[in-house]
Amino acid sequence: MEMEVMDDKFFNVGLLVVVTLLVAKIISALIMPRSSKRLPPVIKAWPPLIGGLLRFLKGPIIVLREEYPKLGNVFTLNLVHKNITFLIGPEVSAHFFKASESDLSQQEVYRFNVPTFGPGVVFDVDYSIRQEQFRFFTEALRVNKLKGYVDQMVVEAQDYFSKWGDSGEVDLKYELEHLIILTASRCLLGREVRDKLFDDVSALFHELDNGMQPISVMFPYLPIPAHRRRDRARKRLAEIFASIIASRKASGKCENDMLQCFIDSKYKNGRPTREGEVTGLLIAALFAGQHTSSITSTWTGAYLLRFKEYFVAVVEEQKTLMKKHGEKIDHDILSEMEVLYRCIKEALRLHPPLIMLLRQSHTDFSVTTHEGKEYDIPKGHIVATSPAFANRLSHIYKNPDSYDPDRFAPGRDEDKVAGPFSYISFGGGRHGCLGEPFAYLQIKAIWSHLLRNFELELISPFPETDWNAMVVGVKGKVMVRYKRRRLSVNGL
Numbered sequence: 001m002e003m004e005v006m007d008d009k010f011f012n013v014g015l016l017v018v019v020t021l022l023v024a025k026i027i028s029a030l031i032m033p034r035s036s037k038r039l040p041p042v043i044k045a046w047p048p049l050i051g052g053l054l055r056f057l058k059g060p061i062i063v064l065r066e067e068y069p070k071l072g073n074v075f076t077l078n079l080v081h082k083n084i085t086f087l088i089g090p091e092v093s094a095h096f097f098k099a100s101e102s103d104l105s106q107q108e109v110y111r112f113n114v115p116t117f118g119p120g121v122v123f124d125v126d127y128s129i130r131q132e133q134f135r136f137f138t139e140a141l142r143v144n145k146l147k148g149y150v151d152q153m154v155v156e157a158q159d160y161f162s163k164w165g166d167s168g169e170v171d172l173k174y175e176l177e178h179l180i181i182l183t184a185s186r187c188l189l190g191r192e193v194r195d196k197l198f199d200d201v202s203a204l205f206h207e208l209d210n211g212m213q214p215i216s217v218m219f220p221y222l223p224i225p226a227h228r229r230r231d232r233a234r235k236r237l238a239e240i241f242a243s244i245i246a247s248r249k250a251s252g253k254c255e256n257d258m259l260q261c262f263i264d265s266k267y268k269n270g271r272p273t274r275e276g277e278v279t280g281l282l283i284a285a286l287f288a289g290q291h292t293s294s295i296t297s298t299w300t301g302a303y304l305l306r307f308k309e310y311f312v313a314v315v316e317e318q319k320t321l322m323k324k325h326g327e328k329i330d331h332d333i334l335s336e337m338e339v340l341y342r343c344i345k346e347a348l349r350l351h352p353p354l355i356m357l358l359r360q361s362h363t364d365f366s367v368t369t370h371e372g373k374e375y376d377i378p379k380g381h382i383v384a385t386s387p388a389f390a391n392r393l394s395h396i397y398k399n400p401d402s403y404d405p406d407r408f409a410p411g412r413d414e415d416k417v418a419g420p421f422s423y424i425s426f427g428g429g430r431h432g433c434l435g436e437p438f439a440y441l442q443i444k445a446i447w448s449h450l451l452r453n454f455e456l457e458l459i460s461p462f463p464e465t466d467w468n469a470m471v472v473g474v475k476g477k478v479m480v481r482y483k484r485r486r487l488s489v490n491g492l
Helices: 002-031 051-057 060-071 090-098 111-117 127-140 143-161 172-189 191-210 214-218 225-251 258-264 275-306 308-325 331-335 338-350 436-453
Strands: 074-079 082-087 167-171 357-361 365-368 374-377 382-385 454-458 464-466 473-475 479-484
Touching: 051 060, 051 074, 060 074, 082 090, 090 365, 090 382, 111 214, 111 225, 111 275, 127 258, 127 275, 143 172, 143 331, 143 436, 167 172, 172 191, 172 258, 172 275, 172 436, 191 225, 191 275, 225 258, 225 275, 258 275, 275 308, 275 338, 275 436, 275 454, 275 473, 308 338, 308 436, 331 436, 338 436, 436 454
Parallel strands: 082 382
Antiparallel strands: 074 082, 167 479, 357 382, 365 374, 454 479, 464 473
16 A cells, blocks of 8 residues: 555656646746747657657657758757757767867766766766866877787787687677677776686676666666666676775786776876776776777678678788788788778768767857858757768768778778768767777777688678667677688788
8 A cells, every 4th residue: 555655656746747847848938038049940749848759769860860851950859858959960060079068068968877987987077077087098098008909909819719610600799799898808907807807897897788778868876677786786896996906006016908007097186096986987998999899890790791892802901911011910000901991980980889979058059051051059958969870961971871981092081071070980079089099900900810810701681770779789690601711812
């Protein structure tokens, strides 16, 4: 009986909140004076007041596909108590990427990450502290550090694929996911985790990952089972890394990994990082890179195995580099792989794992579309752009839905010809992805080994996109038949 009473109370309170929001919106619409601003067109949705929310929940890409042809580059969607204004295309999204944090901020729209990353880091601190923490990331990803990471990536790939047989069939998606987390563990989390605690830490990160549900964006502290498991995993990870950090400091031992960089980092006032901050920064780094690298390496493989002309091109590039450098693979040799780079970049253009980028607007600003229309975006709007949609605009990319890595080749350079922010798979401007060089090196290291040591054939249908995932990836298995062989530079 008590539970029934409590349920009734929660229902009544929830109903009251919804009704209050709806009434407030109706009253404001009736009594507020009409603005002289050139506001963007508003997406029509039924039923009134909540129709926009219902459409958004079906999938933002569906909304963009339906409304962009009708409304153009700039339009607004009402979400009951919030307005999201979409800026699609480089002509209107420059302010999105270049604006200062005081004008367009990340913190409000990404605070749902705080329970996962932990207190005192990234979106739980003010902008000045966050900028210092991003400096720690930058220092951990300098070229001299990346060169050491590449050596570790190469060893991990060699060790992992040595366990494959002479021939067989594998789920490429599964295999690459596991190799990516092994590599990330070694380069980012440290030797202690990779050698002794990998299974434990991997399971804990899996719980953190599963704790990031669609409902978490709106209610990150909702007491649901996935969130409780997330919180327990986060606490246990903090204990593990506190022990590792204490051990390193006591022994005076230093390693070439991101963990060591964070341990050694200091704020401008001279304060060293705390154990909790180090753990949070490591979690943020792994979350930022693991999904992007595993998803993109899988899509790259699927496209190469589907389009033989590009597969032949990347194999020929490997032969050329082997004639020049022998069997060796290092940072500088990976940097010479322009053909493979373009193949990866094109896969990422078509399938960016983050389909929406968001900001909170704190000031009014104006944009002009490529047709010359001007719109005023009001303070208080959530401002959004979509790599998944903007990367396929037909006035920027020829045959935008086709896989064509040569669109990035010298002489075409379609992303550069159209101007800044035409290719936004890694974001851009003030908040461009710091881990982009690391991701390309990691994927190149893996695929260089596969191309040099195996014949590969895609035996399952070409994969579909998993739009239901928080980080949009590959749906289902990607079955590949392999046969071990050493690539001959003489073609014999």
